[in-house]
Amino acid sequence: MRLHLDNFTKCFDGTPVIEGLNLTVEDGEMLALLGPSGCGKSTTLLSICGIYRADGGRILFGDRDVSALPSQRRNVGVVFQNYALYPHLTVEENIAFPLTVQKKRTDKAEVARQVREIAELIHIEALLSRRPAQLSGGQQQRVALARALVRKPDVLLLDEPLANLDAKLRLEMRSEIRRLQLETGITAILVTHDQVEAMSMCDRVAIMDKGEILQIDSPTEMYRAPANRFVAGFLGNPPITFLDGQTAQEGRFAMAEGLTLPLPAHLRNMPAGRPIALGLRPEHFGHGGAGQASGRVTFVEPQGREMLFDVQAAPGVTLRSIQPTRDDVAIGDEVTWSIDADRMLAFDADGRRL
Amino acid sequence: MSSFADPTLEGARSSRPSRARRAPVSRLGLILMAPAMLLLTLFFFLPVALTGVFAFTDLSTSTGIGRGDYVVTPNLLRELGDRGMSSADLEAVSRASVTVDAETIERARAAGVDGRFLDDIEGDFLGRSFDAPSDFERDLRRLRTAPRRARDLKSAAALFETSVLNQRFTTSDGLSAKLETLAPEVTPAARAQIVDASYTGARFTTENFERLATQKETARLVANTFLYVGATLSLFNVGLGLFLAVVLFYTPKGMSSLFSTLWLLPRITPVVLYAVMWKWFTWEGGFLPILAEQVGLPSFNYMKGSVVTAWATMITLNGFIGASFGLILFSGALRAIPVQQLWASEVDGASRWQQVRRIILPQMRWPILFVTAYQTLSLLSSYEQIWLTTNGGPGRTTTVWALEAFKTALSNYTGNLEYGMGAAMALVLVVVGLVLSLIYLRLFKFNELVGRPKIEI
Numbered sequence: 001m002r003l004h005l006d007n008f009t010k011c012f013d014g015t016p017v018i019e020g021l022n023l024t025v026e027d028g029e030m031l032a033l034l035g036p037s038g039c040g041k042s043t044t045l046l047s048i049c050g051i052y053r054a055d056g057g058r059i060l061f062g063d064r065d066v067s068a069l070p071s072q073r074r075n076v077g078v079v080f081q082n083y084a085l086y087p088h089l090t091v092e093e094n095i096a097f098p099l100t101v102q103k104k105r106t107d108k109a110e111v112a113r114q115v116r117e118i119a120e121l122i123h124i125e126a127l128l129s130r131r132p133a134q135l136s137g138g139q140q141q142r143v144a145l146a147r148a149l150v151r152k153p154d155v156l157l158l159d160e161p162l163a164n165l166d167a168k169l170r171l172e173m174r175s176e177i178r179r180l181q182l183e184t185g186i187t188a189i190l191v192t193h194d195q196v197e198a199m200s201m202c203d204r205v206a207i208m209d210k211g212e213i214l215q216i217d218s219p220t221e222m223y224r225a226p227a228n229r230f231v232a233g234f235l236g237n238p239p240i241t242f243l244d245g246q247t248a249q250e251g252r253f254a255m256a257e258g259l260t261l262p263l264p265a266h267l268r269n270m271p272a273g274r275p276i277a278l279g280l281r282p283e284h285f286g287h288g289g290a291g292q293a294s295g296r297v298t299f300v301e302p303q304g305r306e307m308l309f310d311v312q313a314a315p316g317v318t319l320r321s322i323q324p325t326r327d328d329v330a331i332g333d334e335v336t337w338s339i340d341a342d343r344m345l346a347f348d349a350d351g352r353r354l
Numbered sequence: 355m356s357s358f359a360d361p362t363l364e365g366a367r368s369s370r371p372s373r374a375r376r377a378p379v380s381r382l383g384l385i386l387m388a389p390a391m392l393l394l395t396l397f398f399f400l401p402v403a404l405t406g407v408f409a410f411t412d413l414s415t416s417t418g419i420g421r422g423d424y425v426v427t428p429n430l431l432r433e434l435g436d437r438g439m440s441s442a443d444l445e446a447v448s449r450a451s452v453t454v455d456a457e458t459i460e461r462a463r464a465a466g467v468d469g470r471f472l473d474d475i476e477g478d479f480l481g482r483s484f485d486a487p488s489d490f491e492r493d494l495r496r497l498r499t500a501p502r503r504a505r506d507l508k509s510a511a512a513l514f515e516t517s518v519l520n521q522r523f524t525t526s527d528g529l530s531a532k533l534e535t536l537a538p539e540v541t542p543a544a545r546a547q548i549v550d551a552s553y554t555g556a557r558f559t560t561e562n563f564e565r566l567a568t569q570k571e572t573a574r575l576v577a578n579t580f581l582y583v584g585a586t587l588s589l590f591n592v593g594l595g596l597f598l599a600v601v602l603f604y605t606p607k608g609m610s611s612l613f614s615t616l617w618l619l620p621r622i623t624p625v626v627l628y629a630v631m632w633k634w635f636t637w638e639g640g641f642l643p644i645l646a647e648q649v650g651l652p653s654f655n656y657m658k659g660s661v662v663t664a665w666a667t668m669i670t671l672n673g674f675i676g677a678s679f680g681l682i683l684f685s686g687a688l689r690a691i692p693v694q695q696l697w698a699s700e701v702d703g704a705s706r707w708q709q710v711r712r713i714i715l716p717q718m719r720w721p722i723l724f725v726t727a728y729q730t731l732s733l734l735s736s737y738e739q740i741w742l743t744t745n746g747g748p749g750r751t752t753t754v755w756a757l758e759a760f761k762t763a764l765s766n767y768t769g770n771l772e773y774g775m776g777a778a779m780a781l782v783l784v785v786v787g788l789v790l791s792l793i794y795l796r797l798f799k800f801n802e803l804v805g806r807p808k809i810e811i
Contacts (some may be wrong), residue, residue, distance in 0.1 A: 051697045071700045078701045084694035088716040098702035101712070147702065 001062045001154040001187050002027045003048070009056030010043055017043055018211040020057070025155075030181050030188040031216075032198035034234070035208035041191045044208075045157050048189065049076045061154045077148030077186075081160040083140045085132040091143050092128040095119065098151040118150045122180065138169040145177065149184065156181065156188040162197055174201055195235050199223070207231050229351035232279050238308055240345070241320050243278045247271065253278055257314040261291045262341040267354060276354065279345035282308065282322035289340030293319055297333045311335060402784060408777035409563075413556040415771045422555015423522040424529040430552055431519075443544050446537035450517040452484040462513040471499040471510070487515055526553070562778035571750075579755040582669065582740075583733045590673025591729040592722055595680020600710055602681070603688045617681050620674040629742035632671045633657065657744055661751045664744045668752050672739050680725045687721040688714065720798070727794035731787050756783060 003025040010018045018040045025031045033041040046052045048059060050071030059067045066074045085094050095115045099106050106114075119125040124142045132140055141161060148156060161177065162170045178201045181188050192198050198205045199219035206216040207230075215227040226232035232240050245255035251268030253276070254260045261278065263270065270276075285293070286309075298318065299310035302325065309321045309329065321337060329335060346354040413419065431444050459476055463469070474497045484490040491511045494500055501507050518536055523529040526549050533545050540548075566572050598617060602610040620628060635641050636656040647653040656663040691714065699713045737757035740746060746753030746761070753761075763776020 046697075049697075049701050051700065071697075072703045072705060074701075076701060078698065080694040080698060082692060082694055084692060084698040086695060086699070086713055088719075097699070097704070097712075101699075101702060101704040101708045147698075151703070 002060075003155050003187055003189070004060040005044070005048070005057065006060065007057035008044070008047065008054055008059060010040075010047055010052060011055045016055070016211070021211070021213060023206060023213060023216070025187055025189060027187055028185045029204065030178070030190060030202045032190045032192060032202035032205045033208055034192055034195060034198040034205050036193060036234075039208040040211040041193075041208050042159060045078075045159050045189060045191045048155065049078050049157050050074045075151065075153050076155045076157055077151065077153035078157045079141070079144045079148050079159065079161045081163050083132075083144040083164075085140055085143055085147070087132050089131070090128065091124065091130050091132070091135070092119075094132065094143055095128075095146045095150050098147060102151075114150055115146075118146045121183070122146045122149075122176075137165050138173060141165065141169075141173055142176075145180065149180070149186070154187070156186045158188065158190045160192055161190070162192070162194070170197075177201060195237065199235070207234060226345065226353060228353060229277065229279070229347045232345055232347070232353070236281055238282050238320055238322060240279045240281050241318070242347075243280060243317065245276070245278070247274045247276060255314065255317060257317045259293065259314040259317050261293065261339060261344075264344050264346055265342045267346055275349045277347045277351075279347065280319060280339065281343075281345075282320040284340040284343050285311075285319055285321040286323050286337035287340060289338045289342065291339035291341040292336055293339055294334065294336035295319070297329055297331055297335055300329070300331055309335075311337070405777045405780050405784065408774055409781040410558050410560060410778075411556045411774040412559050412561060413772075413774040413777075415769065417554060417556040419773075420555070422553050423524055424526055424549060424552045425520065425522050425554055426518050426529070426548060426552045427520060430548075434548065434551060439544060439547070443537075443540045446540050447533065447548060448517070448519055449537065450487065450515045450519075451536060452487055452490040452511070452514045453516055454479040454482055454514055458514045458516065462510060465513050467510045467513065468499065468501065471497065471501065474499045487511060490514065526550075556774065559774075562775045565775070566778060566782070574750070575753065575755050575758050578751075578753060579734070581665070582672075582752075582754045583730055585665075585669045586673045586676060586733055587726060587729055589669065591676035591680050591733075592725055594673065594677040595725065596684050596715075596718065596722065598677065598681045599684030599688055600714065602685060603714075604706070614678075614681060614685065617674075617678045620671075621678045625738055626742060628671070628675075629739060632667065632743055636663075636667050658747050661748060664748060664752050668740055668744050671743060672733070672736070675739070676729055676733070679729065683721050683725055684718060687718055691717055723794075723797065727790070727798070730790060734787060734790075735783055755779065759783065 003023075005021055005023040008018065008021045008023070009016060021040075021044065023031075023044075033044060035041050043052065047054050050066070050069060054067050057067070058065050061074070086097065089097065092112075092115055095118060096111050099111045099114060115128070116125065119128060122142045122145055124139065124146060127135060127139055127143070132143070135143065141164075144161075158177065162173055165173060174197060177190075181201075190198065190202055199222075203218065204216055205219050205222055207214045207222070209230055215222060215231050217225075222231065223235050226235060229242065233242070243253075243255055243259070243261075245253055245259075247263065247267070247270045248254040248260065249272050251263050251270075252260050253263050262268075263278075267276075293311070293313045295311040295313035297309055298312050299308075301308040305325060306322050307325045309323065311319045311321060313319050319339075348354055426447065428448070431448055435441065435444055454475060459472055459480075462475075463472055475494070478497065479493070484493075491507060494507060494511055501510065516536070518529070518532050521532070523532065529549050529552060530545060533540065533548065598613070602613055605613070623631070633640070637643070638653070638655045638659075642656055643653040654660070654663075657667045658664060695713060696709060699709045704712065735756050737754060737760050740752065740754060740757050741760065744752045746757050759776050759779035762772050762779060764771060
């Protein structure tokens with residue numbers, strides 16, 4: 001079901017934290033709300049499920065305006081960060097809970113059938129008689145998912161669902177949640193501060209900061225063409241390096257610290273003396289291209305398949321490069337590596353991408 | 355911190371790091387514990403032990419708490435007769451005989467009998483004794499110095515009579531020897547029985563418990579105590595406490611803390627003041643009876659006027675004190691439920707009532723059990739509010755076990771305070787309390803409660 005936030009506003013103690021937010025999640029789409037802590041993404045999610053009441057604007061599930069409805073009547077499934085399982089109920093009772101509190105009584109056999117069906121979908125049919133305290137984090141996560149999905153909600157909301165899991169389980173649950181979302185075709189919103197989760201699980205990513213959505217795009221597009229400096233800085237691991245300087249003669253870029261680079265092709269004919277910032281991703285340094293930079297290697301971080309190098313190209317200017325693991329470069333070595341100037345990102349003084 | 359608490363261990367580690375040592379008992383710890391242990395001994399172990407001892411005595415006001423004497427009284431003889439001692443033996447013991455010896459002459463002299471008459475008596479009869487006082491009087495009349503008036507003679511003769519009756523002996527041997535000389539025909543077994551029964555001090559006995567087990571009053575006391583503890587606990591300490599906690603849980607914060615404080619008032623009000631306020635509230639001319647009169651309901655002294663209202667008053671006034679305890683404990687437990695669980699249940703479609711009944715209450719099991727356990731014990735032993743208000747009345751209808759024990763031992767109209775009996779009743783309470791505590795500990799699975807949580811995150 002299509003979810004639409006129309007001019008949504010939320011205040012706490014009279015201070016607006018989110019003002020006039022517009023967002024549309026298409027039917028069957030999974031969208032990530034990505035942003036740093038305190039950017040308003042969880043507030044948005046809790047407002048969609050009705051825990052918080054919107055202070056302005058409308059929340060639409062399809063054509064149904066749910067803004068005034070209590071959460072009981074919104075028909076949403078929510079997975080909370082700490083799973084919020086009911087500790088005194090068995091897994092089966094936990095999953096059945098949304099069915100058994102409904103006004104129209106579902107008969108016991110039907111409840112059991114639906115619980116079993118969802119448990120099989122989520123691969124927890126063996127755990128049904130246990131209690132939450134007897135489950136691992138990943139299992140609790142699955143139970144929470146099952147409970148959220150059993151009622152066949154219009155929208156599935158996931159609030160940092162992977163934050164409490166260890167790295168390996170996180171990887172596993174990432175694909176598991178995505179598989180379930182695709183299989184059930186449910187419209188879903190994932191709230192996360194982890195760009196990898198957002199990019200790997202979702203059709204589109206909405207980046208939020210200070211209560212505003214800065215950009216909504218597919219993960220690849222957003223990575224390739226971030227709308228502004230914040231988005232470019234937030235996406236990418238290891239992060240992008242920003243170089244603040246000015247345009248110079250002959251389509252070059254110069255920094256006060258002394259480093260000069262060719263401008264990206266589409267900016268070559270900019271007049272000189274304009275303050276701009278270039279964004280250089282680590283994978284574009286040392287992998288061919290028109291520009292080059294040399295400097296001393298100040299730090300090497302082996303990551304197994306790849307290695308991360310910090311190169312001091314000028315006093316106070318450190319460029320970062322990620323390369324397949326090599327053992328011919330060590331800390332202190334002088335290197336000269338190429339820069340793919342055409343794939344560098346350029347931002348104007350206000351942070352907008354040029 | 356560890357070096358502060360345990361300097362010896364630190365020293366041992368630095369000098370001999372290879373040798374693992376069991377942590378020795380910290381001396382500082384013992385010193386810090388000592389005052390508590392002293393107080394515990396003085397005000398808990400000792401009283402409990404003394405209660406245990408007194409419970410097996412017939413200590414009372416009449417026995418006194420010191421050593422008793424051996425006294426044979428007419429009452430005692432009558433009692434012994436009731437218990438089946440032969441009347442011949444009793445006759446012999448109560449018999450008075452006349453002896454003339456230095457002691458009786460001295461007694462007569464002190465009583466102001468004529469000195470010449472006494473000298474004559476001494477000369478003629480010293481060392482003799484007479485079975486019947488009449489024989490002695492007849493012999494005395496023959497003396498020249500005998501008083502003219504028959505009454506004077508009779509009273510003088512009476513001074514030579516000795517009887518074991520109403521004489522105090524400090525040892526059992528003294529009484530026994532006296533009995534042997536006065537009533538030699540009484541068998542040693544019967545004599546021993548008399549001597550034993552004549553002891554006026556406290557003695558060890560299991561009679562208190564026999565009485566408790568057999569008297570009809572006990573059943574009433576037990577029933578009253580059950581009613582009092584059960585009703586106060588279920589209606590107020592748990593029922594009202596839980597209700598208030600849940601209501602305040604959903605109340606905005608400022609309001610809820612105001613109301614919690616209000617509910618604390620009965621507990622922090624001095625108990626005497628609290629009792630007096632309840633008297634103003636329920637006595638004739640008090641708030642409730644006047645209000646009742648205005649609306650045409652029966653108006654009388656609700657605290658003491660009828661059994662039903664007395665019980666209602668007593669349970670309510672005790673319950674208001676206990677409710678705050680439950681309220682605070684339950685509120686804390688409610689706040690410990692993660693808010694996401696409540697959110698989840700709302701999102702799952704549970705109404706407020708379903709949320710309370712199916713999510714909150716099941717998780718309040720331990721707090722409820724705890725309050726029940728703790729308050730059962732404190733209600734069992736509390737009597738002061740009842741004492742200060744209904745005082746167990748009307749009649750003895752609201753008298754509970756603890757109050758009866760208190761009254762028996764320490765405060766009653768007749769003035770004969772039966773310390774032994776009271777101690778026996780208190781001991782029963784202590785035992786019941788201990789047994790209940792053990793049951794509760796089992797019920798709580800105490801070891802599991804203090805064990806490590808199983809949840810991994």
